[in-house]
Each structure stands twice: as structure tokens, then as C-alpha cells.
Amino acid sequence: MRKFFQMAAIFFILLSTPVQACADHVFLSEYKQTLFNLGSGLGADEANDVLQTADGYVWVASYSGLLRYDCTDFLRFAGGRSGFAAKSATTLYEDRGSRLWVGTNDNGLFVREEGGKFRHIPDLTGGHFNTIRAVTEGRDGTIYFGSASGVGRVTREGLERIPLGDMDTAFVLDLICDGEGGIWGVTRAGEVFVLKDGELRRRITAPELRDHTAQCVIRHSSGRIFVGLSEGGMLSLGADGAARNAEYIPTPGLEGINDLYEDSDGYLWVCADNGLGRFDKELKFRLIEGALLNSSIERIFQDYEGGFWVTSSRQGLLYFTKNKFMDVNFALQLPPAVTNAALAVGGLLYIGTDEGLYLADADFRLHENGLTKELRGKRVRNIIRDSRGRIWISTFSESGLICVSPDGGLKHYRRAEGMPDDKVRLAMELTNGDIVASTNSGAAIIRGGKVIRVFDGESGLTNLTILSACESNDGTLYLGTDGGGIFSVTRGGVMTNYTKADGLGADVILRMLYDAEEGGIWVSAGNGISFMDRDGKARSFKIPVRVSSGIFDIKNGPHGRLMLIADTGIHLADRKELLAGKEAHWTSFMRREGLGSTVTPNSWNSFDGRGSFYLCSTSGLYAVVPDRIEKNNVRPKLVVNKIIVDGTVYENPKRIDMPGGAKRLTVDLAVLSFTNPGYNVGEYRLEGFEDETNTGNQQDISNISYTNLPGGSYTLIFSGFNGDGAASEKPLEISIIKEKAFYEEPVVIVLFFLSLAALIFLLTRYYYRRRSLKLERRQEELRAILAQAFAAIADTIDAKDPYTSGHSTRVAKYSVALGRKLGFSKEYLDNLYYTALLHDIGKIGIPDSILNKPERLTDEEFEIMKRHVVKGGNILSNITIIDEIKNGAAYHHERYDGTGYSKGLKGEEIPLVARVICVADALDAMATARTYKTACGLEYIISEIEKNSGRQFDPAIAAAMVALLRSGELKIFGEPLNDTKDEDKP
Template sequence: MDDRMKKRIFCLILTCLMLLSALPALAPSARAASYMSNKTEIPVDLEVSGAEALCQTADGYVWIAQYSGLTRYDASGFQSYKDFEYDGQTYPIINARSLAAEDNTLYIATSEHVFVYADNRFSPLVMDPGVVVDILLDARADLLYISTQDRGGQIYDIAAGTKRTIPGTEGKSVRDIALGEGSGEYFYQTEEGVFDSAGKEILRNPRILEIYSHGAVLYMAEDSGVIYRYDMARGAMLSELIIPDQVNQMLYSDDNQILFAACEKNGIYCVDLSGDQPVITLAGDLENKSQLVDLMIDYEGNLWVASHYIGASGVSIITRNALSELLYDDPVWQALNAPPAFDRNVYALEKYGDILYIAAATRIYRYDLVQNAILPDNVIMQTIDDYAAAKTAEGRAQGDNNYTFAYAPKDVEIFRDKIYFAVSGIGLVEYDPQSESVRLYDLDYITGHIAKTVGDPDLSLTNSVRCMRSFDDYLALGYARGVMRFDGTDFSVMHVGSNVLYINKTQDGKLLFDRSQGLFVVDDGFSSAEEIPTEKGITGNRLKFLVDGDTLYYTLNSRLFRLNTADPAAGSEEITIPYIKGSIVELAKIRCGEGGAEEKYVIGSQSQLYIADSLDGERLDDYVSYDATNGLQPIIANTSGYYDEAEQKYYLQSTNGIFVYDFNTTRDVPPPVKIALSSVDLDGTHCHGETIHLTKDVYRVAFNLSILGFRPNNGYTIYSKLDGIDDAFVDNPDENRSISYTNLSGGSYDFHVYVTDEYGQESNHIRIHLEKDKKVYEQWWFWVLIALVAAAAVFLATSLFVRYKTRQSLKRQLEYKNITLEAIQAIARTIDAKDEYTNGHSIRVGAYSKIIAENLGMSSDEVDNIYYIALLHDIGKIAIPDSILNKPGRLTDEEFAVMKSHTTRGAAILKGISTIPHIIEGAKSHHEKYDGSGYPEGLSGENIPFVARIICCADCFDAMASKRVYKAPFTLDVITSEFQRCAGTQFDPKIARVVIDLIAAGKLLPYAAENTVLGSDGKTHRIVRGEGAASEQKD
């Protein structure tokens, strides 16, 4: 046998083996749902296109390595890092190739160095390791593996700060490194092949481009697309995976049991490993599909793709949608023209059994919900195609060689367990799923089976059917000029003058239809149509309406109105729908939740979908909305979508197939969003850390928040609080991601912030402590000093004021006192002037009493009071007749009795004076004697008022020291003897002793300034003491 024959036989055997290997994959009739059927690609618009690597730190930031540097992304903006300063040296971050992270520590490999980013600062880690092509972190062993192009594989011990080269790789090119099952175990790839950490050869193949490990499997991708699998636990090779493209990167998803292969040309291939046999599918027509170099799954479950193809965005997020695309990778559907193609437009669908009947733009499809596939044998389309071919032949037979019969499926409805299709150009197509038979009700049949006409319709247009609705006894059809009823055999036709857009039922089961001019209800006898009053001030198409009890909801372009059919005269009320774009083409009410306990309203514009809890208010408030970011394609207005209440799935017809909103899976709440503070700005200067120090001059503090939610969402609510400023958490809209405070006083503050998503879930809570330096006037000691100064100032001012007031008061008091004294002295002189024998007596007694009181230790006020009292002690003599008072001779007993009454009379005169204490006692009792022999009451000893006892001594001293007509003045010796003799009888012994001591000391002398004598001329003369001798002076 020659070599050529051997080659032929070998190729034949190889072909047979390939066919046999493919048989298991072809055997199953059911098709798994594609990974991408409910995913959307969201390109990240980088400032510079092209990316090399992706990584996410624990705080939620996504880091993108680019040739131009390092970029941090927080779902709303970018922060670029081109270089950094460290110990006075500048390090460029250019040609970043690979990233790795542990918690919030990021490792960055450029082509020449390895840097680390931790605690918001960069620092060099491994300098000049060679030409770096990749890094890999083994967090279990705290090791960083470095693949280099010229210096082998290197292992950097992060804790020890040491580096070593993988044995046997010195001076070689190590393309990639993958982790082994155990800590510190690894596999590396050179130009020869793949080896384990012991140097054992796993696969000798120089075409290996990428190695990756997950679980117990090591994946090794060849440049041809073959992925070799190695069981690390058993040390044995597994079956190969064939990818029809060069694989640049691999990533395994535990949630989906899918191995993602990022490829050079076609994008991402998904290898579903959940079944017995791997299923490989292409992940759609991605925008970023060329030269994919890295993959990452973030904490929300989104798949990230990096492409270094210049011209594309460079990075895409493939995120889960609220809607899934039913026909995403069905081979029949994918064989159609690429979107947006007309033949992908779906106008209506209906479910019967496990089959979805789909009316598309050019064909009718049957989709098996069990096999998840369009059924290839379609007797409906075979019948329609045969009919169309016959009609085409008829047209051409009449001489038009270019004639082609045209038809267009428009709607589908179930009536009496049969499936009916409204096919414009044909009429009505009936399909019996039991017998799988098809019947056409074309124009000839319709015009030949007319049961009733209303309004002289043009029957030639009755095959232009647009919409349908099944009733108990008939199938209602809307056509180009009116409505029809089909009872299974015959047609009734009502002319209304224009195209009927949509048909539904009233609450009592009547036929309700709309056309651009309004809404109409047909009576039970199908004889007339009555218009329902709707808003006429707005032009536009009434594309959809919904009957909900007595309430009728209807649309006018992008506006929604509510009408109470029980009181239509009240008019329509508009319901505002936020942010709506395009005309409303979908309007339905459905039941969902366990046992259908919840009611929801479905509102669809041409580019949006709203799921609302209620339509009662003036504005749509409680709702969730979806748009193109959730994978939604433009909804077609022809008919309403189909809701499968048992499965709780809503099928929406669109310009690119069918999209399914699953009320079960959309209830799966995603992980709470993560937040981080990108910086704290102090008057524009960025600061980082959990404790921020503010100088005393900082005016504005801004907390810049990053909300790290990368999936489509309906917005967040931000709650923030600064202790000491805010009493409670303040809610901020999603747009306000910079929260600022101004003019904070010096001191300590704690800033708190968190975020809630549309599900009410709280993010992580962030706390930042602020310490602001206090200005001088904010220091405690400053205010203590101010208080002391103020107190001193107040004290000084008060003292000065009090002193001034005291002086003023004392001055006034002195003036008042002088006035009082002068007044009393004047009174005293007046009293003395009445008694010509004792003129000046009261003044002298006052002076003697004052001297005695001072030496008795009395206060100045008491001394002054005694002086005043003594001056007036004889005031009662005013009431004594002059004849008695000035009698030269001895007084009779009666006269003496009158004379003694001057004490009581004086007391009575002074009764109204309250400002001088004891003044009454001084006037009344100054003639009382210590032994009780005095008058007027005969008081004795201590019962005699103290002031009276003093005045008694002063009065007697004056009497003895004064000259009288009947005696000469006593000498001081005599006076002293008299006080000694009379102490204890007439005088208080203690006071008498003081008087004696005063006389002896020369302090109590006769007061000559007021001495007077009665002259020989009968007039009173004052004795004035001169220098050395006394002389007389006439008054």
C-alpha cells in the first residue's frame, strides 16, 4: 500500500471519528438557553482606546491596564494615573500589562517594573525584573508570580520582600503561570511547553499561548483554538475543547459552570460544562470582539472584556438583563438577515400548549418551549407558500412577468382551540393543532360567506386584516376600513371608514376598537358603533387602550389618559409617565406573584418598558423601567404582547425578535451595591484615609462618592450625615455624588454615608473622621482668658462704678447728713434760745455725747445717731411755758412737774421720726437715774435705754461745766469727783468710768464754742475761746 493510499485511509478514519464524536452533541432534541440570551454588552467609553488587563479591588473599583497608563473606573467616571512620586523620584506607569489584587491592594505590572497601590498611594515593588508579560497573585501563600520575556519566571515573596527565579527558567521566556491546587504549587509555560512547580513536563507543545487553572483542572490553550485539559488531582489529561479561534484568555464562572474563552477574532466563546458533554457557543456579535486579552467577573456577576484593538472602546461589560432574548441563537432565526432586518420584526405571538405561534414580518414560526427551538416542519408556512406560489403564477399568467404575490402576517389569536393568523393580502389563516391541518379564508371565501354588512363596506379590502380578538361566540377582526366578525363559517362586515388599529373587550364583553380618530364600542347586534368620548385637543394615534373595571386607559402618542366610563362626561385625566420616549405601544394589566396575588401594569413605549404597581395617581410613581441598556429592542405597535400567567412571563414583540420579561427571575435581588470615597477635597486638594486632618483655614470640605454599581439600575439614594452638623441622615439624589460642607468650626467630626438601591438594600457604610485645627478664638484657653479678662474688666468697671456711685452716695449722704445736722443744730439752737439760762446746752450735750459714744467703741453711724439724739434731747422744752422755763427763782412743785414733762412732750414730738433710731428714747429717758430715782418712768439700771444713759452723763457734765447765774462752772476735778460719787446711783458705772477717763486724758473738756452767759444787760452772750484767754462776745 503506497503512502497516498495510507493518507486517504487515515483521512477517512479521522473523518468517521469526528462524525462519531459529534453524534452525542446532535442527539439531544432540547437546546440549552444561551448564556447571552439575557445579557447586554455595555461598552465602556475609555478616554484612550485599547486595554491590556482588568482587575477589581475589594472596595469595588475596576482597574484597567492600558499602554497609556492605569485607569480606575467607578461606573460614572475615570481616574487616570500616568506616573507617581515616591521618595523624591518620579516613576512612570506606562505600558501597563497585567494586574492582580488582594483586598484593596493592587499590583501593577508594566513592561519594566512591578508597582503596588495600597492605602491610596503607589510605591515600587519589584524593579527591573526583566521584560514583564504577566503577573499572578497566590493569596494563599502571599506570593506574586512574574512571567518575563527574558529572565524566566520569578516568585516574589510579598511578606519577606525577596525574589527568586523558578528553577530551570533562568534566561528563558516564561509566557504564563497558573496556580496549582496546593498553596505554593504552580504551573508555568515556556516555549517548550507546560511544566509543574517540580519541573515535570505536563504538555510539550510550543504553540501553547495561555494556561489557566480552576478547581482541579488546568486549561492550556493552543494558538489553533484547541484547549487541552489536565486533571491536576489525578495527573491525567482530559478531553480537549475545540474553539474555532485563537484563545488569548480563559475564565471560569462557578455560577454558570461556563468556561469563557476570549479570542483573537470572533469575541467570546462560552463552553458550558454543566452537562455530560461540553456545549460551545459564541457569545453574540460583540462590539469589543477583536483581540480580546482579558476577562473578569465583578462582585455583581458582570463579565468584563478587555480588548487591545485600537479603534474599539477597549472594555465592555456584559451584564444580565431584566429581559431575555428568546430567539437569540436559534439557528433558524440566526439564518435571517442581520439586524436590523425587516424579516426579524415580530408583530404578534400566542401560546398554545408548549408552542409559541409567532407572526413575524414575512413568515409564521412555531417555537417549541420545551426544546427551546423553532420547529423546522411548518405546515402553516407550507400551505401559505403554496398559496402564494399559485397566486404568483396566476398573476404572471395574466401577462405580468414581474408579479409576485405579497402577504404579511399581522396577528395571531386562539379561537375554539384553533390558531388563527391575520395575514394581510390573504385574509384569515386557520390552523388546527390537533389534526395539523391548515385552512385559508381568503378574499374569495370572505366575499362568498357574508352574513351581514353595515355601512356599505368595500368587500375587496376585507383580506387586509390587521388585528384580531377572540370572543365567546366569534372572532373579531380589524381590517383596512372597519371590523368583521367571524363565527367559524361566515363573516359580518362593518364599515367605519378607516384602518382599525386595535381590538379589545369592554367590561360587559362588547367589542371595543380604536382607530386614529377615537374609540368605539359595537352593540351586541353588530349594527352600529358608538364613539366613547376621549381627549380631542391632542392629535395623534390612539394605539392602545385597556379596560380595567369602570376605568378605560388609552394612549395618544406618548401620553396616557384615564377615563371613568361610568361618568364619561367628567372627561379624561392624564397620567404623567417620567422620561418616556416614543409612542406608547404596549398597555396591559397582569397578575403575578404567588397565586397571582399581585397586580401589575405593563406600559411599553417604542424604546422603554415600565412595570408599574398602580395607575391611580396623576403621575407614574411606583415603577421599574427598562431600556436598551437592559437589552430591550424597539417594541412593535401592531398588537399587544402575550402574557403567560402560569409561567409569569411576558413576551414582547420587537424589531429583533421576542424579548421575555420573567416576573420570577426579575425578583432575584442582586448583591447590594458597593460604595467608596474617591477622595475628600479640602478647598480642592484631594485627601485620602479614614482620618482627615484639616488646618484651621480650610473653608470647604467635599466628600466625593463613588457608587460602584455596574449593572443597569433605576438609580440610588444617597444618605449622609455629619455628626454635630446634621441631626439625622440627609437623603441626596443619585446625581449628587459630592457632598460638601463649608466653614466648619474647629473640632472633631464623623462623616457617615451609605446608599440604597431600588430594592431598598443598603450598601456598605463609610465613616470618615475629621479633625480640624481650632483657630485662636476656638481654643478653650482663649475663652477662659477672654472670660477672665471680661471678668476683670467687669470687676474693674463695676468697682469703678461702685466707687463712683459710692462717692456720689457718700457725698449725697454727707450732704444730707450735713443738712440734717444743720437742721437739727438749728432746732437745737432754737430750743436753747428759748431757755436764756442754758443757751447752747443742746449743742454741747451733743458734742459730749459723741465723744463718750466714740470711746464706748460704738460705730460711726451709732455715734452720729447719738449725736443727733443728744441735740434734740430737750426738744420737749418747746412746749414748756417761758414763764416756767426762764423763771429766775426756784420752781414750785407744780412748775417743776411741768418742767419734767418736757421728756414726755419731747418723745411725743419726735414720735414721727423713724430715720434716727432711739431718738424717742433719748428725749424721754435722759433724766432717768441708774438707781431708779429719775423721771419720767423711774427706770433703773439696764432698763434705761443705752442712748439715754449716755446723754444723761453728757447732760450732767454740761450742767456742771457751765456757768449759771446761781453758780460758777465746776472745775474738772470737781466734776470728776461728782462722777465718781454718783456712779451707780445717777450714772451708769461703765459710762461714768469712761467719762472720768476722758476727763483725765484731756479728751472731754467743756465745749466753749457754744458757752453762753446771761449778761448784766439782760441779753445772752456767747463765750468765745481765743488764743490763751476767753473773751465775751455779744450774740
């Protein structure tokens, strides 16, 4: 009897009026469409042909030029270093040697060879082959082409004509190889011809084509030759190509067939002037409707990941790829609407929206009946089917709760029938067959067609807005409220309230799910979930997935997993792992998997009997099969688009040789996975320069820059992942060799230090040989020589860092002026000058890329920079002619409070000479303009020295410097101390 009523209901629905037949939109409802045109990156509203080459690039032939797409940008080829010298492109072909052939509308034929350069093929006919419309490769590797003036082939010398008799100058639209040595072509006159061994073997005219006009041709995997017709439809010529037994196969709805294309699954696609269609493996035709292109469709091509590229000579380029979600609204051609509930039962799909109720059958045809008319424009919140086959529809309107019986009868439950409110949020069947219905004013129990009990304020509810309900095995009813927590009602009528005080994550209870195995309830509370055991004790769980507006629904997912429906999508985890406190593995299906909208808050989603899950969103309904979602496991292809060295561009390089004087290296990388390019990830490392691997998305890896690389050998290592996490087959490696600058050569460095040692030796010898001379003369001469020698060394140091030119000399002069103020002896001042002059000698050992970096240094780079004090102390450690000369280099970055580097010395543990140089060094840093800052004013400098007295600086030395500055004895602005007295230097 029940089965009879179910069949009666289906019969009732099918007798209702179909609104429209939308089966043609079902195919594309499972695909994501992306249109490229003048306003979205293509730079034009027309495209003639599209092709993906073996390296992974997608190429587009357009009347506005030849373009290459790398998931981020379309690169236009137009002469110059690329070698492509044509304003337009009409056709594309990749031969078995992975060479790309490009036919143009104005300059004949080009081929892209190894190295990425295009070569123009000379026209041996004197210009007859300017317009190339088709290219194919013969069985022996010969390249054939069809043009506006006949057919030709490519020889070593150039383009050579193949005689066709009175068809010599025919306009050729299409050309293919049949795999048996034959070349088939179609002319604009609608005829078909066959070449073999360079000769015309067959000509098939209109009468042989049953008075049809041919427009394109293809050899199918079955061996048959199919000819697309200008009137629509196609002819099957059989395996031998015989026209006498030609079979006409219609393409209903399509006219002007421009291209036939067989995909990797054996489906035959039809591109036409007025749309797109497809034959299945049994040659049953299906018109594809809903595509973003619908006019002048010229070509279609399937890429290595299974996505399809479609060109239109009027509308641009379309890419569509399989989504993990099906857009049900698209399949039904429903307008966008907030969808609150979905129920698939008995071959019918009920869809509850803010605009009313929709009914659809298994063929995605909408039906209209008295119920859909009554609910038009009314908000439908929930739809369930009970054990008796009745459909219960909760509305937020004067229709209240509607019960649809199996025979199609309707019964309403509203205030007049005893309901607490006409605005009904949900209905649920209890184990005893009763129906509990929740509203904004409490809940009601329905039995035998009557409201037998109401739960409201008089019953003990302190919050009357019931958002959710569930029932335990012992018959206890749980009502989740909008701010009052959970109220439980036993079969004996005992009511208990559970709130955050009992461990719930929040008192707004969006959804509850009874777990019969564990004997508890999963509760959606805020942005997390809680589990309340049979004793009413709850504990909350952190959800590591992205949830911003709450968890709207909880379901029993596939394989016993817990299924959470949040604003961001669907998230599944093992419930036993959660309850055991383990770190659960989460699987999510969100925007990146094709969900095109935000999930509707507090929506009611459902599984059908075949594993499909219907998900309600704020713009429509989506369907997904969580247990059978196939990820894109095709390994992505990697390319180096180009490398730029100081403005010189190297396209798709295998190796880069950089001159020693090169300053900047810029790298453009791409992960060529087109199914979900926004989620592609690239990883790269310049081995020999950096140890850590860098990670970035498609945009991040398109402009990687390195500056002032030291000379040496490097390897750029690049790997990538597509949007579903599939890794590239192997990393891509590019060798980069930079010549060493003269000052980086080991022999130059050795000679420098030998010269320094020799200079010091000569100065020392000179000093002792002139010892008998008058002391003043000896000191003056020695001071001059030392000043010149050490000044040369200081200039060498400053040359390493052009941003601080003259710094060493100024610090030396400031130090002497400060020493004089402190009353140091003349001999001590001499030593202080030279010590300060060489305080930064350790910078010789710091890489230019760090020393000359204009931006803020990273933590790792700053650690390398700090090593110059140790290096400086080591370099000067063997020079004994000047006391404490190494101390200035080694300790001038120590701080008086002990927080400096590299030893962390404190107070008078720091050598006096280093304490003096510390103040002088800081003064110059503040008073000198750099690329990244302007010079500081006098008052600011004085305030900084006073503020850091006792912290960075020795208080006595800081006070002396402040006195010099305030009195004007020490000039720091306008010129580098050109008013300093002569005695300020030795």
C-alpha cells in the same frame, strides 16, 4: 384530530428553509454589553488584564497604564503620590490579604498596600525581571511571578529567581497555584512546568502534551488541571496533573487560547485570539457570538455582582451583565425593525413587524416559507391563534387578513371577500367561534370561511377606525375607535355608544380588556385607564408610573394583577386595590431593567405557555418573565475615592485633619454597583454641620463641596443603593477634624467681650473724671476716643464679612448726614453715629460659612443670618451710656409696613434711630459693589428709595435722603464719602 393538525403545522414549518442558525447569539441576548475603549472612557483601545479587588474597585492593566474604575470614571495611575511608576501594566493579582499586585512591561512588580500606596519591589537580579506576565500566591502565602526571563518569588528583600535549569530564562505566560502546594506555569515555548517548595518538580514537554502547544493553565474546581492550547482546545491532565492520560477537549471555532477562567456557577470560560466561549458543568462547549469584542481576547473576570469583564489587547474592555429582558432580535440576528405583534405557540414564535413576518423555532433559528415570502416588506399588525388551531395574521397591505390552517393552507380576507378594508388592524375570536376583524373602515364578522356581517357607517358607527375589541360574558361585542369612544353591539343587534360623557378618560380607545370577575371592561384611554361597569358607567384611575405617550395594551398579569403596557415599559398593580380606591403598589419593568427601546404604540404582546412575555418595541422584540425576574439584591460596596482640602488630595482616606485656615473641602464618593450604575443612589450627611441627609445619583455624589467650615469635629456618613434598591451593608463613616481659628476659640470670644466691657467702663470713667473740664474739650476728646474704640469694634465686625469691608463706617456716616438733614441735635447725632457704627455687631455670632458664602443663601441659611439682629440687640442691651444704642442693632431690619424682622414692628413702633439706619443701610447696599453684583447708579438708587417709601422706609426719612442725593450734598460714588464734612462724624 386537533393534535394531529397541530403536529402537521409544526412539521410544515420545520420543513421550511432555515435562514441561519443563530443559537450562538442566544446567550448574550440576555445580557447588556458595555464597551470601554479610546472613545468611551478607557482612554485606550487595548486592555491586558482586569480584576475587581475586595473593596469593589475594578482595575485594568493596559499597555497605556494602570486604571481604576468606580462606575463613573477611569482613574489612571502614573507615578506621583500613588507610588506607581510604570508606563504600562500587564497582569493583576489580589492575594489573600487583599493586596493588589501589578506586573508591568517596563518596571517589574508593584504591590498596593494598606493606605492605597503602591510600593515597587526591588529586582535583586539586576533588571532581569522588568517584564512581569503572571502573578500567583502559594499555599504558604509566598508570591510567585512569571516574567519574560523566568520565574521568581517575592522575599522581604525583593524579587528572587527560582532556578529552572535550562528553563531559567524562559518566557512565562501563565502561573497558577494548584492548592496542594504546587505552582504550575506555561512558557512561550508551549511547555508546562510544576514547582514545589521552590524547586522544579516536573516539566511537561510537547510530546507529553500530545504535540500540542500550551498557552495557559487553570486548576478547575473538580481538581483537574486544564491547559489551554495555542491551536485551540484544551487538555485535561487529571487531578494528579499526569500528562500521560491527557484528554483533548475541543473548542470549536476558537484558536489561540489565552485564558481559562471558572466562574461562580462552575462554568469554564475560554478567551481566545478570535473570540469567546464557555463550557458548561458537563464540559459541553458553546461559542459565544455577538460580543462587542471578538479579537485578541486576553482575560475574563466575574465581579461580585455576577457581571463579567473581558479584555482585548486590540479592542478595549467589555462589561456584560444579565438583563431582565431578553433581546429576541439579537438572539435571531434580525435587523432593528418596528415590531407590532408576537405570538408564541406550538414551539414556534411568530413576529409581526413593519417589514414583514418572521418565524423562529425554540432554538432561535429563523425559518422561511411561502407565507414569510408573501409578507416580506409588508406591515403585519396582529397575530392570534383561535380555538381550532388556526393562525390569523392581520396585515396593513393588499394581503388583508390571512388565515393559516393547521395543515398549512392559506385563506385571504380582503375587500374582494367582503371585508370593509384591506388594511386590517386586528382579529379576535368570539365565544361562539366567530372571528371579528377590525380595519380602518369598520369591522367584520367571519364565520365558516365567509364575511357574514360588517359594522360601518350604515350600521351606526360614527368613527370607522377600530383600534380594539373585546367581548363580555353575555356576548356583547365592544369596539374601541380612534376618537369616537366605544360602540357596543348586543347579540340582538342593539348598538350603544360610550364616550367621555360616560366617564371615559378619552374617546381614543387603544385597548380594552374584559374583566369576567368584576363584569366590566378595563379601557386604555390616553395616558390613564378607565373601568366601565356592566351598566356602562366608567371611572378613571390615575397612574403614578411614568407614561408619556399612552397605554398601548392591557393584559391579565401574573397572580391576578392588571398589566399595563405603556411606551415606557410594563407596569403591574393589584386590580382589586385599584377598584377599591386604595393606593396600589406598582411594579415596573422599564429601561433600567434592560428594555432597550420604546414600546410600539398599539402593539399586540403575548405570553407563551411558560410565563415568558413577548414585548414589541420600535426596534425589535423583547422577552421577559415578570413573575420570575430576579433583582440585584447584592449589597453594593461604598468607597470614598478622595477628599480634597484646598488642593491637597487624600486618596481613600479613613480620617481627615484640616488646618484652621482651610477654606474648601471637596468629597468624591462612589457606589460600586456596576450592573446598572446610572441608577445607583448615594445618601450622605456631614454630621455636625448639617442635619438633613442629601441624596444624589452617581454623578451628583462625585463632587460634593463644603466651604468655610467652622472649626470642630465632623463625621461624613455615606450610604448607598444599587439600581434595584439594595442597600449597602452599613454606612461608611469618615472622621473630619478642623482646627479652630483663633477668633473661634471660646477664650478669644470671652476676652473680646471683656475688653469691650472694660473699654466702655474706662470711657465712662474718663467721661465723668473730665466732667469739670470745658464742655467742648471734653466732648471732642470723648468723641475721638469713642470713635476709635467703636471703629475698632466695627472693623472687627467687618472682618467677619470681607465682602462688606467698611460697611459699618459708611452706614454711620450716611446716618449722621441724614440726621443732620432732619434737624437732629448735636448730641443725638453723636449717639446716632455710634449706634449705626455697631448696628451689625450681631454678625459676630453668625458662622463664616454662611456669612462669607458667595452664592445665594438657602432658606435655612437665611433664617440663621436673620438672627444677627437679635444677637446684636442682646450684646448691646447692657450699654446705657449711649441712648438707644441697642435699638439700632435690634431693629434696623424692621420695615415701615410691618413686614420686616425680627419683631415685625410697624410705622412709628420702630425706634427713630433704627428707621434712619434702615435707609442708610439700604443706600450702602445699593451703592457698593459686591462679589455677586456691581454698584448701582444714582438714579436707580433714588428711584428705589422713592419706590419703597412707606413700605420699607419711613416716608419723611426717605424724602430727606432723596433730597441729599439730588442736591449733591451727599456723595456716594468714587470714594467712601471722603468729601463729607468733618462734622459728619463725632
